[in-house]
Amino acid sequence: MSAHSDKKIGFLLERTTRIAKLSFTKAFKKLNVDITPEQWIVMDKLDMKKEMSQKEIGNESFKNAPTISRIIDNLVRKGFVSRVSGESDRRKTVISLTLSGKELVNQCRKEIDSLRDLSWKHLSDRDYAEFNRIIDQVFENFESYD
Amino acid sequence: MSAHSDKKIGFLLERTTRIAKLSFTKAFKKLNVDITPEQWIVMDKLDMKKEMSQKEIGNESFKNAPTISRIIDNLVRKGFVSRVSGESDRRKTVISLTLSGKELVNQCRKEIDSLRDLSWKHLSDRDYAEFNRIIDQVFENFESYD
């Protein structure tokens, strides 16, 4: 395998991640909905699971505790999510969508799905498998550093 | 091509971008060097090109003007970069590495190269071509939104 100093993986990743986020931001603006891509990820998960602790949300989205804590702060402030401390274990919080949160998810679902479809245009299922394999390997490689 | 709502492209991208940045941060810590991944990108470019305006740096790294402005602020504060206003066009700034900036680049080069190599471990040149093709297409797809 030849030298990789000419392989701009970090650049490709960052550039694409950035435009992906920007596109999601545009989508929410188009829908006239006051929400960020990161906030959407959390609400999307809550729509599936109904109730989650911040720890769970963090694990599933690979974000750390302070980040989740602040995203939830913002969602609570906007009234899309409720935060209640757990009954059995009061260290935990029980996070769930409010009614207006559920409405927001329903309102966005279609546009977000079509943006996801658009992102994979001109690409096949086989491409997805390849992409998945390669990017997972890159992730593992970085994980092994140090 | 089947439905893509199950394709977690954004997630894969974000997760990998994040760990890549983290690994670079680790590398700089290991080298005992006070610099962030974004700051490195700029210094790396300056090492090649010697002199650049902030506009040029922004174009090449796909970052916007305020972001570059602040990254340069930090690099100037640390003494790794100098910012002089242009002679022919005084709106522009001329950014270049200071001596200590050049030293820092030399000090880091080897470790960063080996981290780049590591990131592509168990992957081939062919994989790189595929990855590049796919992620470029995704970038274009997002670019076409709206």
Place this chain on the structure above:
DNA sequence: GTCATATATTTGCCTTAGCAACTATTGCCT
């Protein structure tokens, strides 16, 4: 039961990044 340790969350401090508004300079148009 009590103390030490582990777990969940929060807070403070810093950098990156986006948007919009502002300043300074240049260049073009008439």
Place this chain on the structure above:
DNA sequence: AGGCAATAGTTGCTAAGGCAAATATATGAC
């Protein structure tokens, strides 16, 4: 020359995300 649009950079405001330290609660060892 005078005025105006374009270009380069800066600044304020906000969110996200990293680390480290603090708080609160739970659990295990004795």
